[in-house]
Amino acid sequence: MDSIITKSIDALKSRLDPENILVVQRDEGYLYNVKFEFNNPATIKDVGRFVKKTGFFLPVDYKEFLLKHNGALLFSDVEYGGGFELLSIEEVHKEYLEYLDYFPKNWYPISVDNGDYIIIDSSQVEKGHQTYLIRYQGGEPVEYAIKLNMNFTTWLDRLIVSQGSEFWLW
Template sequence: MLAIEALKKRLQTSPEIVVQLESGHLENVTFRFQEPASRKELHAFSEHKGWVLPPDYKAFLERHNGAMLFTHPRNGGGMELLSTERIFLANNAYDVLPDFAYPVGYANFQF
């Protein structure tokens, strides 16, 4: 959470941050954090299939129920940390996961 709070503080100065890609090119990227998950949402998440939230991910959801990281301003993409609702949707879309497992994010870089 310290890294996220430091990033959010940095974003107060500028909505975009310059990152260096593997190719050496520099690109501007943005970040967007969702509002906190409610206690009701967190309870429903745990009750849905008996899923257990790791303490660090639960702490994240209590502050931000999902986030988009490293999104290119024109091309989109980036990395999504899923909200409780998006975890349900992703889990239902993929039958390959065992019942005790669920996705927490995915990456789709389009630089």
């Protein structure tokens, strides 16, 4: 039986044209073309090295995503760019090191969108909690970060259903 992550990504891919473009509708009937790029999978060895090097706890669903696609670009406007960059494990480590002085040690970024980060709180994963995602707007004090009360599976599925809208701000 396929997981929600697999079903969501496969359903999304089935709606893309041959150039990985999709027409989406936003507020007030605005239509535009967005593109998608999916990285090759990470290997179990890659993930193991990442965990060993960083000491981060990986949620099972996020690890599943990495083993399917080690990063992706979702809902990038064909004309203007942007979109949600789901970071590869190499990029996660690089961004973590870059923001080491800003983030608590147990936070690591997994997605970037115009300076906004979706972050996994590794300490919550370690405790077995299923609500470990945080939204951090770059440049703001960490105290203003928003706990999203969801896991990666829910976030990714809702991002796809909402056609790339920041549904957590609704």
